[in-house]
Amino acid sequence: xxxxxxxxxAEGGRFQSFEVPRQPSQTVLDVVxxxxxxxxxxxxxxxxxxxxxxxxxxxxVNGTPRWTCxxxxxxxxxxxxxxxxxxxxxxVVKDLVADMRAFFDKWARAKGEFKPTATKRDAFAIVxxxxxxxxxxxxxxxxxxxxxxxxxxxVVAWNRDYLGPAALNRAWTLVNDVRDGARRARLxxxxxxxxxxxxxxxxxxxxxxxxxxxxxxxxxxxxxATALAAFSRSEEAQ
Amino acid sequence: MSARLQTRLWVAQRATAVVLAVCVLVHLVTIxxxxxxxxxxxxxxxxxxxxxxxxxxxxVFVVAIVxxxxxxxxxxxxxxxxxxxPAAEATLIGIALALGAMGLRAVVAVFA
Numbered sequence: 001x002x003x004x005x006x007x008x009x010a011e012g013g014r015f016q017s018f019e020v021p022r023q024p025s026q027t028v029l030d031v032v033x034x035x036x037x038x039x040x041x042x043x044x045x046x047x048x049x050x051x052x053x054x055x056x057x058x059x060x061v062n063g064t065p066r067w068t069c070x071x072x073x074x075x076x077x078x079x080x081x082x083x084x085x086x087x088x089x090x091x092v093v094k095d096l097v098a099d100m101r102a103f104f105d106k107w108a109r110a111k112g113e114f115k116p117t118a119t120k121r122d123a124f125a126i127v128x129x130x131x132x133x134x135x136x137x138x139x140x141x142x143x144x145x146x147x148x149x150x151x152x153x154x155v156v157a158w159n160r161d162y163l164g165p166a167a168l169n170r171a172w173t174l175v176n177d178v179r180d181g182a183r184r185a186r187l188x189x190x191x192x193x194x195x196x197x198x199x200x201x202x203x204x205x206x207x208x209x210x211x212x213x214x215x216x217x218x219x220x221x222x223x224x225a226t227a228l229a230a231f232s233r234s235e236e237a238q
Numbered sequence: 239m240s241a242r243l244q245t246r247l248w249v250a251q252r253a254t255a256v257v258l259a260v261c262v263l264v265h266l267v268t269i270x271x272x273x274x275x276x277x278x279x280x281x282x283x284x285x286x287x288x289x290x291x292x293x294x295x296x297x298v299f300v301v302a303i304v305x306x307x308x309x310x311x312x313x314x315x316x317x318x319x320x321x322x323x324p325a326a327e328a329t330l331i332g333i334a335l336a337l338g339a340m341g342l343r344a345v346v347a348v349f350a
Binding site: 155158159188191192193194195197198223226227229230231 | 239240241242243244245246248249313316317318
């Protein structure tokens, strides 16, 4: 099969073609690894676990962002051609390696860290697994930060300030965490043009999330919560 | 523009969408109903002139269109034309005023 691999850096690049033998149950990561081990050792790419746990091997495969380790060549190859490029919507470091800083900086901007309200002298919080809030948090909690949703999102492409599906999904899990004490500040951080209200509900994030999460659902929850907060009298005084 | 105001614009666009859903339906049904006996200016004006209820309905319609449409234009200007900030906001307020003036002028012409 012909494999077109993006080569280059931040200033630009081009696709380079390689001929790679097909194998049964071959993944796209296997193909990229074959190119580096047997055809061109200068090829840069990123991976760690190879089994869909770490979220570091996401790339653009035939135009679609995917985990390369969990994508079988059989499912994506088109006319015996495979095209592998770095994740979209992020700067390129080199070849297939995208610079993830903007992606994770936006988690911080969305106040994606847990702010505890209890101290070590307090008893453990009791959170009922069946409670509505915990179920909302659980629905989004399995995100491993691979960046597939961010690369798939058209709003990120149009609006560089937009926080993106993963950061907003993370914020929604914390908004629903009853132990968290930063709800108000977080809702302010995720509101408006850079936040949840720019989402056009295109649902590329939800369609392509390898963990089958629905950032769209989380963002819809944030839209409701922030809209209520923007009209609430008590928060007006803040 | 603060995130709070941006959020309120978002809510305003959704709220006016609900108003428009009703207004457009009433408007279209009325058109179909009103032209049964042929379409003439005299017939339409005879039905609309001095009708306060219909005038109020169309004032609401025009206001909802201005709010809904201009907030939508704001998003299109920012995302497709990269036109945002104070200059964009001034332009959009100008478009809103022009759209509102034209709409209300039409309401006055038909109902006054």
